[in-house]
Amino acid sequence: MKQSQLFTKTRKEAPKDEVSKNAQLLIKAGFVDKEMAGVYSFLPLGLLVLKKIENIIREEMNRAGGQEVLMTVLQDKATWEKTGRWSDDVVDNWFKTKLKSGAELGLGFTHEEVIAKIMKNFVSSYKDLPFYAYQIQTKFRNEQRAKSGLMRCREFLMKDLYSFSKNKEEHEEFYEKMKDVYMKVFDRLGMGEKTYLTISSGGSFSKYSYEFQTLSEAGEDEVYIVDEEKKIAINKDDFNDEILADFSLNLKESELKKVKSIEVGDIYSLGHRFSEAFNLTYKNKEGKEEFVYMGSYGMSPTRLMGAVVELNSDENGIIWPENIAPFTVHLIVLNSKNETANENIIKTAEKIYKDFQEKEIDVFYDDREKSSFGEKLKDADLIGIPIRILITEKTLKEDSVEVKKRNESESKMVKVADVGSVV
């Protein structure tokens, strides 16, 4: 894409009430726009990143056997009363609204109830199980405070997968597998090294569950590191003697490192809680009715985008990991006042632009004629595309372009003929 055609521009300031680094950078670089606290619109560059994150997640969910669906935002009160989760006393972050008839509706913050109800239509025999359904969908949580930018939103994208198994044993096999699937996603997002499988309370569903916590000063959580090599931690809030005993951990709190972290995913064993509420049963091999054993597996693409920015930036801007960068290459020209030189600069840039596009390399071409060189370089650093290629009168005197990676400080000269080798 040509930068002159993109309708967004970098901005000098983020809104004054924006305190998080991720949202400040994303707003200044033109990736998102803040509608209100915890509610962000995605502009063209931001949507490119978000779709790349979504696609990585989608690929891994499909590979794990997931079938994609799309459930609804609007929620029927009757459905949620079946599990006792309609009441604001039980779930304190509902957004509620009303039909013209006066009937109350909720805006979905999760979908266990809905999917259990849907599956009543499709599950009857043990032969129908196991299976896995997931969606990537907009969720709503009426947060009292929203101060961590894209990491704690009132409106956000969630990937939620639900597993339907015959029994605990079959469930646990998939649950174990999902630990690896999740780590694979975090690896592909460039945050695997810092992400810990974290033992935590199972809330109202089961005794324990697992979170995935990525170490970062920007996190709202804290974890105790149990095993740095195997990347195991315990959520500080749930740390106690019982948890140590249950997981056979011979550890003392005082000896453990406590680190701030971002919760980037969670996986729950739901047991029969929802299948009982909706009478979701199947006939086993002996013809006896049994409840389906469920699990749920959450991960938010928008929160992950915020987390990636928290982990990958410097004082000049964002440093996107290559897998999810809006573009792979930022091709920048410095126009010359010498007409012949300028023609040569543009001809060279257009050729590289075309060649890269033909090779399906995502290239962002800064063809803006009126911007100063300083402005272009500043914008490039803020936007954070992994590879920067500069073309100027000076570089072309050596038949070269200047190549610099966003995450390195040194640049190098590369012959124009060899420019394909830098990607």
Place this chain on the structure above:
Amino acid sequence: MKQSQLFTKTRKEAPKDEVSKNAQLLIKAGFVDKEMAGVYSFLPLGLLVLKKIENIIREEMNRAGGQEVLMTVLQDKATWEKTGRWSDDVVDNWFKTKLKSGAELGLGFTHEEVIAKIMKNFVSSYKDLPFYAYQIQTKFRNEQRAKSGLMRCREFLMKDLYSFSKNKEEHEEFYEKMKDVYMKVFDRLGMGEKTYLTISSGGSFSKYSYEFQTLSEAGEDEVYIVDEEKKIAINKDDFNDEILADFSLNLKESELKKVKSIEVGDIYSLGHRFSEAFNLTYKNKEGKEEFVYMGSYGMSPTRLMGAVVELNSDENGIIWPENIAPFTVHLIVLNSKNETANENIIKTAEKIYKDFQEKEIDVFYDDREKSSFGEKLKDADLIGIPIRILITEKTLKEDSVEVKKRNESESKMVKVADVGSVV
């Protein structure tokens, strides 16, 4: 995909309160699930269709120069008060909700206000114009009644594009172009022949606007056909002498054919209405501030899915147009009790399945062992995949498969070696 692995099954009945043909068929075939009137979840087959529709729209919007964004559902009261569209007396189909602080929010039913406000950050000079931004996003309308299945929903997907031009002349050039872009989309969805560019009132935005109306008995609208060849109509509600005079049409109401129709798109000239409200201005070449001239262009992928089903079905089920069918080929085996024959059937089917997948032909393989032949054929008709390939002991005795198109009644035998030619 193997049918034995799909978690949905066809259903004998749609919910009793479902009166529309499109929703009845889509529910029975397992494409959607009804959460409540006007609110549907998309199951795997339904989501495949929806994504194909979305992608056709996305391709055409990108080709027209559109830049994709994703705006928010949650809407700030203050934004909508600027245009007087917050009040329920002005807009009667708002869903409203509240933050914990008590502050009122709306659920977006359209996004003119939001995008005008966003563009304040990016438009300053005539050099920034024109440009076009669009999204494919979930919208909410608190309909008093929702009885046309996917065609009038309380929660639905909308593609809404907004154009930003320097002046009326520049706007009209794009507005004219969008008429063709819209017709291209309807052509690709297989409904171009029945879709009429329809003159209608411009509501509160301008004197006139254009709708795209597809002739169908299931429609909630009615149009007068003005020109069958050029596919021009006038919305019945807006038909009067003034409209005839303004469009220089020498016609009499009594001589015109009146036909029921589905509104499948609309395009509006917004003029300065929103740019004035948000002070969205640019400096022209003379350095003078002028208001940006806006337009908006709507089209709902979910409504289009409903409309396509209304237009393409018979007493046995849906007949998907090839471009948006969940799969191109439905490969069906009839298992044999003769073990050798059965092995041959399965071996042949697996080979065709693999070959088609390698050629990137979307194939749905009915490998279910326990289903009767009658059940399989009934399911196939209901689901409505364009090309059905049957493999039985009998067809293989002739080294052949039986090929039948869903929209034809005759089948033909094709040699196994030639099966690649049927797609």
